[in-house]
Amino acid sequence: KDMGGTPDLLFIVDTNKESIAVTEARRLKIPVVAILDTNCDPDMIDHPIPGNDDASRAIALYCELIAKAAVDGIARQQGMRGVDLGASSEGMAEPALEETAAADEEAAPVALFATPEGAADDLKKISGVGPVLEEKLNALGITKFAQIAAFSEEEVAKVDEVLNFKGRIAREDWISQARELAAQA
Structure with missing residues (x-):
């Protein structure tokens, strides 16, 4: 209702639990991308991806990859339209925690101690x-x-x-x- 239009794509992790969403997407002619475990029916899915839909780490990975792809797609689409992403009033998305943590680890710590003269010890x-x-x-x-x-x-x-x-x-x-x-x- 508040989406502003029909989605271009629907991504589903567990088609057994989201069977109503799959049926509605088919009715509205929205392509469906889904992670299909061995207990899932691939007939209603436009773009099946074989994978584990039960493991929390796997689900987190799928969602992270799809989110990154969506943000990248939006950025490319706006870039082709000539939209300056740096001038947009609201940012695209906050960086993932892992990226922020990796950047923090790579940042050189500020020296707390005066480095003594001579060769460093091992x-x-x-x-x-x-x-x-x-x-x-x-x-x-x-x-x-x-x-x-x-x-x-x-x-x-x-x-x-x-x-x-x-x-x-x-x-x-x-x-x-x-x-x-x-x-x-």
Whole structure:
């Protein structure tokens, strides 16, 4: 009623539960794209996609892909009409949480500590620190075992918060490990 017209396409995940929607779409000559599990009848579907319609992860994936395709299609259609998407009064859509999280992870953290002079220690020798985490620590200005060994409770909390460690430094006893490694260096 408030859609402004007949839809160009109908996407259905579970045709057994949405059989009325399939029937109405056929009556209105709306093409139907549907995920069809082994217990579904493909006869009423214009564009069947074999897949699992029960698993929540699969459903989330299907919906995410269809939503991205719809937004992309709208953007292309408006682009062909000469509509400036940047000048539109309302945005197309907010970025997905995963994209936002990925962008946050890729953003370089601001240095919290003054980087000491000299060659950086191999922080990967600390149990629980891998190459990616070592890069993040280096970006914060943490390059030496002695720095970690001298962490105060406030500094541990600060690094915990910035890197979202949730107590990892204390749990994996980085300070003791760093003291031993600094003594060996």
